[in-house]
Amino acid sequence: MLKKVVIVSSLITAAISLSACQSDTIQITQNDNTITLLKAPEKVVVMDFGVLDTLDAFGLNNTVVGLPKQNIPDYLNQYTSSDAINTGTMKEPDFEAITETKPDLIIISPRLSSSIDKLSQIAPVINMPVSNKDYFSSVKSNITLLGQVTNNQDKAAQNIAQLEQKIAEAKQVTTESPVNAIVALHNNGRLMLTNQSTYAALIHDVLGVKRAVAILPLLTKPQPGERPKPTLVDNQYIQTLKPGIVFVIDRSEAIGQKAMADDFFDTKILEQTGTKVVHLTADLWYLSGAGVESTNLQIDEVTTALK
Incomplete structure (x- = not known):
């Protein structure tokens, strides 16, 4: 060895x-x-x-x-x-x-x-x-590398081609849909915007779901080891932004802790703003991703929410 x-x-x-x-x-x-x-x-x-x-x-x-x-x-x-x-x-x-x-x-x-x-x-x-800046390229690179290391180059190429076709079909759905969205991560009772994560990269940059929140440059450069203050997604945030969809990835549920409450948002506010809350499969999105099978399943979940 x-x-x-x-x-x-x-x-x-x-x-x-x-x-x-x-x-x-x-x-x-x-x-x-x-x-x-x-x-x-x-x-x-x-x-x-x-x-x-x-x-x-x-x-x-x-x-x-x-x-x-x-x-x-x-x-x-x-x-x-x-x-x-x-x-x-x-x-x-x-x-x-x-x-x-x-x-x-x-x-x-x-x-x-x-x-x-x-x-x-x-x-x-x-x-x-995987990279949040060029997400699908890094996914393809990983699949290609695994194909080469395991002597399965043909299967790697075939699976990449199938994913490319599926993404092209998904983009037809997102292009025709006027709905915009945000992606948020739930953890221990708090829901936080995750606008520049790999999750958001797949949903917005790869699949073409319209962003309800643009990516803005940081006004001040964080100090080494300092994390930017999270943007909390709550009733007031929904009332102000009025996103078409809130895609929720539940970290707590994925790791066996208490899931996000069903009544986390005020239903009256959701009705007023026309916002739909879509709970993505927690363990698929938080614990996995960037693989052949996981990417296929993730694409299906996103496009289904827009239909």
């Missing part, structure tokens, strides 16, 4: 080629760093559900030997009872359990960036981030 430190970000263009000396390996060149990986790894630990659903779409479910089994999204519930070992959570890996699987490859998301050094002592690590 190769134990060289391997950190691959698919947002940065990576030239991938077969090793000239060993037909069972591939080389990934990223900037000045060339890494050798096993071609078509047989044992993979997957710490990201979007990656898991892409491998599932490739028909590689049997190669997954470890995954975070706590809070598996419903659309991947077949993995709850799979033979794969529980390898912790998406933020806290179980290093001992991962070691026991003797993986050929570990695939993570940026949630585990701080654990890369320790994980890379067990097996090569691929990090799969």
Whole structure:
């Protein structure tokens, strides 16, 4: 098993080629760093559900030997009872359990960036981030990279083509619809505007749902480590803005805590403003995304809300 430190970000263009000396390996060149990986790894630990659903779409479910089994999204519930070992959570890996699987490859998301050094002592690590600035390009880049690493380039290309077609069809719906929208994240009783998140990037920038709130530049540059003050989405905010749709992603529900109350908004205000509240599937949106299967499901939810 190769134990060289391997950190691959698919947002940065990576030239991938077969090793000239060993037909069972591939080389990934990223900037000045060339890494050798096993071609078509047989044992993979997957710490990201979007990656898991892409491998599932490739028909590689049997190669997954470890995954975070706590809070598996419903659309991947077949993995709850799979033979794969529980390898912790998406933020806290179980290093001992991962070691026991003797993986050929570990695939993570940026949630585990701080654990890369320790994980890379067990097996090569691929990090799969997505960008809120060019969301679908990064999704395609991730799918392409997974296709190359697993020797499933044709399946990767086929799935990307299908997603592109589905997005084109969704844009016909959003172009014809006059409805504008906001995207908001619920956490512990508070609903906050998430206008520049990857969720908003998919809904507005990729699918073309009209923004009820424009992206405005920050008037002051935040200090290092300082987060901008959140915009709370409440009755007064709805009354002032009058968005056509509020897409809600419920973090609390996704992680097994108390979901957003059904009476969170005053129904009279919603009727006066003509606002519809759409609760997106919490575990699909908050715990997953950017994979083949998750992106398909997310597109369906958004377009259904506009019909």
